Amino acid sequence: MVRDSKLSSAYSEYLNGRNERWRRMPKGIAFKFDAVVAPIEPVCTRVITTKNGHVLNHSYPAVDQDQHCYQHPQEFLLSQCEYKPSLSIRLEKSEVVTWSETQDAQCSVMHHIHVKDNVEVTLVHHVDIDSGLRVLNIHVGEGAKLKHLVMLKSCADSYAYMYDRVRVMGSGVYQQTHVAYIDGFLRRNIQTELVSEFAQGVIHGCVHAVNQSHFNDHIDIYHQDKNTKSCQKIQSFVDDQASYDLFSAVIMDNPAQGSSSYQRLDHVLLSEDANAFSKPALEVSIDDVKCSHGATIGWLDEQQIMYMNARGLSKEAAVKFYTEAKVRQSLGHLPIKYQDELNQWLQNKVSEDVV
Amino acid sequence: MLSIKKLSVSVEDKEIIRDLSFNLAPGTVCALMGPNGSGKSTLANALAGHPDYKLSGSVVFDRKNLLEMAINERALEGLFLAFQSPVAIPGVNNLVFLQTLYNNLRKHRNQEPLDATDFIQYVNQCAKQVGLDASFWSRGVNDDFSGGEKKRNDLLQMLLMDPKLMVLDEIDSGLDVDALKKVATIVNQMRKEGKSFILITHYQRLLDYIRPDEIHVMSKGRIVSSGDYSLVSKIEKEGYGWLETVS
Ligand SMILES: Nc1ncnc2c1ncn2[C@@H]1O[C@H](COP(=O)(O)OP(=O)(O)O)[C@@H](O)[C@H]1O
Numbered sequence: 001m002v003r004d005s006k007l008s009s010a011y012s013e014y015l016n017g018r019n020e021r022w023r024r025m026p027k028g029i030a031f032k033f034d035a036v037v038a039p040i041e042p043v044c045t046r047v048i049t050t051k052n053g054h055v056l057n058h059s060y061p062a063v064d065q066d067q068h069c070y071q072h073p074q075e076f077l078l079s080q081c082e083y084k085p086s087l088s089i090r091l092e093k094s095e096v097v098t099w100s101e102t103q104d105a106q107c108s109v110m111h112h113i114h115v116k117d118n119v120e121v122t123l124v125h126h127v128d129i130d131s132g133l134r135v136l137n138i139h140v141g142e143g144a145k146l147k148h149l150v151m152l153k154s155c156a157d158s159y160a161y162m163y164d165r166v167r168v169m170g171s172g173v174y175q176q177t178h179v180a181y182i183d184g185f186l187r188r189n190i191q192t193e194l195v196s197e198f199a200q201g202v203i204h205g206c207v208h209a210v211n212q213s214h215f216n217d218h219i220d221i222y223h224q225d226k227n228t229k230s231c232q233k234i235q236s237f238v239d240d241q242a243s244y245d246l247f248s249a250v251i252m253d254n255p256a257q258g259s260s261s262y263q264r265l266d267h268v269l270l271s272e273d274a275n276a277f278s279k280p281a282l283e284v285s286i287d288d289v290k291c292s293h294g295a296t297i298g299w300l301d302e303q304q305i306m307y308m309n310a311r312g313l314s315k316e317a318a319v320k321f322y323t324e325a326k327v328r329q330s331l332g333h334l335p336i337k338y339q340d341e342l343n344q345w346l347q348n349k350v351s352e353d354v355v
Numbered sequence: 356m357l358s359i360k361k362l363s364v365s366v367e368d369k370e371i372i373r374d375l376s377f378n379l380a381p382g383t384v385c386a387l388m389g390p391n392g393s394g395k396s397t398l399a400n401a402l403a404g405h406p407d408y409k410l411s412g413s414v415v416f417d418r419k420n421l422l423e424m425a426i427n428e429r430a431l432e433g434l435f436l437a438f439q440s441p442v443a444i445p446g447v448n449n450l451v452f453l454q455t456l457y458n459n460l461r462k463h464r465n466q467e468p469l470d471a472t473d474f475i476q477y478v479n480q481c482a483k484q485v486g487l488d489a490s491f492w493s494r495g496v497n498d499d500f501s502g503g504e505k506k507r508n509d510l511l512q513m514l515l516m517d518p519k520l521m522v523l524d525e526i527d528s529g530l531d532v533d534a535l536k537k538v539a540t541i542v543n544q545m546r547k548e549g550k551s552f553i554l555i556t557h558y559q560r561l562l563d564y565i566r567p568d569e570i571h572v573m574s575k576g577r578i579v580s581s582g583d584y585s586l587v588s589k590i591e592k593e594g595y596g597w598l599e600t601v602s
C-alpha cells in the first residue's frame with residue numbers, strides 16, 4: 001500500500017520533471033535519413049576496433065582509415081549536422097564477428113552493417129559511449145540471420161544519443177540481445193522494420209542503471225508485411241537516483257496481416273530514489289494479428305530478500321544473487337558461452353561501480 | 356541450546372508477545388501449540404530475525420546473544436526457520452539457489468565449495484529424504500509449487516544447511532501422510548544427533564510420530580500452559596476453550 005502511493009508520487013514528480021529532461025536533449029536529433037550518402041568502402045573483417053568512427057585495428061589491413069573517418073567536433077549540440085557514413089561492414093559469410101566500438105568525442109558517427117542473404121552471423125558488439133551521436137544502420141538480407149550481442153556502456157557524466165535502425169528482409173531474422181550498464185545520460189532508439197514476409201525481429205535486453213543516470217529508450221518495431229513476427233523483452237534494474245524511461249511500440253499496418261508480436265517490460269527498482277517508467281504501445285490498424293504485452297514496475301520484494309537472508313545470504317549477496325538470476329533468465333535463449341560472457345560483463349561493470 | 360528470557364516482541368507499536376521465557380536443551384523437541392493469532396509465527400519469525408519485529412528481553416542461542424546477530428548470521432550459525440508460508444521467487448532457478456545457499460554456508464565454515472556435479476549428487480540424495488526429485492531443479496524457487504511442495508523444498512534447504520536448532524512453523528499443513536512420516540524420520544534422526552526442534556503445530560498426528568519432550572501452549576502472546584505429551588490429547592479433545600480459565 002505504502003509502496004504504491006510512493007510509486008505514484010515518484011511518477012508524478014518524474015512526469016513533471018520530464019519536460020526539463022526533454023529540453024536538455026540535443027537539438028541535432030532530427031535525422032534526415034534521405035541525406036545519408038551511400039557507404040564508401042566496405043570493410044570485410046572478423047575483428048574490428050573503432051573509435052569515434054576511426055578504424056583502429058582490424059584483421060584486414062587494406063583499409064584507408066581516413067576515408068572512413070568522420071568527425072564533427074563541437075558542432076554536434078548546436079547544429080543540424082549533415083550525417084555521412086564513417087564505416088561500413090559487410091558480413092558475407094556465416095561466422096562470428098567481434099566489434100569493439102568506443103566513442104568519447106563530440107562527433108557524429110554513422111556505421112553500416114550489411115548482412116548478405118542467407119548467411120547467419122553472430123556479431124559480438126562492445127559499445128562504450130561517452131558522448132556524441134552514433135547511428136547504426138543494419139540491413140539483414142533475405143533468409144539471413146543476425147545474432148547481435150551488445151554490451152553497452154554509457155559512461156559516467158556522459159551525454160549521448162544512439163540510433164539503431166534495422167531493416168529485415170523476407171524470412172530474415174534480427175535478434176538483438178543487449179546488456180546495458182548506464183551511468184550517464186543516454187537516449188537510444190532501436191527502430192526495427194520487418195520489411196517483407198516472414199521477417200522476424202527480436203529484442204532482448206537487460207539494463208542496469210546506476211547513480212544519477214537517465215536512460216531514455218525507444219524501441220519501435222514496424223511490421224510492414226504479412227506474417228512477420230516480433231518479440232521484445234526488457235528486464236531492468238534501476239539503482240541509486242537513476243531513472244529509466246522505456247517507450248516500446250509495435251506498429252502494424254496493412255499489409256501486416258497474420259503477424260504477431262510479444263512485448264514484456266519488467267523494471268525492478270533497487271533503491272528508494274530510483275524510478276522507472278514504461279509505455280508499451282500497440283498501434284494496430286488491421287485485424288488478423290496476434291499481439292500481447294505486459295509491463296511491471298516494482299521494488300525488490302522484501303519478503304523474497306528476507307527469505308534468502310534466512311538461508312544465510314547477506315542482504316548484498318541476496319540482491320546480487322537475485323539480479324544475476326534475472327539477468328541469466330533474460331539471456332536464457334543464448335548459447336551458454338554467450339550467456340556467461342554477457343552476464344559476466346554486466347556483473348563486472350556493476351561490481352566496479354560498488355568499489 | 357536456546358534460552359529465552361522475558362522476551363517481548365512488537366510490531367508497529369503493537370505488542371504481540373509479552374514476557375515469554377523458556378529453555379530448550381540440545382537434542383530436545385518442543386511443540387508450540389495454541390489458537391490462531393496467539394503469536395506462534397511471530398515468535399518463530401522474531402527468532403529468525405525478521406526485520407519487522409522489535410524485540411526486548413534476552414535470547415541466548417548456542418552461547419551467543421541472538422538478538423545482536425544479523426538475520427543471515429543466525430542462519431549461518433545454525434538456526435533454521437521453515438516458514439509457515441515460504442515465498443516464491445520466480446525467475447530464480449531453484450537448483451542454483453540451493454547450490455548458492457549451500458556453498459555460502461560452506462564458505463562460512465571454511466570449506467571448499469562443491470562444484471555443480473558434486474552438488475547435484477548431494478542434493479538428489481537429500482531430496483529423496485523429503486520426497487522431491489530433479490523435476491524441481493529447473494523451476495523457479497517455490498514458483499507454482501503446491502503448498503506441500505513448498506514445505507518439502509524448505510525441508511530440503513534445512514537438510515542442506517544442517518542446522519543446530521530448527522523451528523518448523525506448521526510444517527504439517529499441506530503435507531500428505533507419507534511426507535509427514537518423512538519429516539518425523541528426519542526429526543527423530545537429527546534429535547539423536549543432538550539437534551533441537553521447535554515444532555509449531557495444531558495437530559496431534561505429527562506429534563504422534565515425533566513424541567516431543569515438552570509442550571508449550573501459547574495464548575495472546577504468552578505461554579499459558581506447559582507440560583508433557585498428555586497436554587496434546589487434552590487439546591485434541593477439548594480445543595482451546597479451557598485456556599480462558601487458566602489465564
Ligand atoms: N507484521 C505484522 N503486522 C501487524 N500485525 C501482525 C504482524 N504479524 C503478526 N501480527 C499479528 O500478531 C498476532 C499473532 O500472529 P501470528 O504470530 O501469526 O499467530 P499464530 O502463528 O499463532 O497463528 C495476530 O493477531 C497477527 O494479526
Ligand SMILES: [Mg+2]
Nearest residue numbers: 395396397439
Ligand atoms: Mg502461524
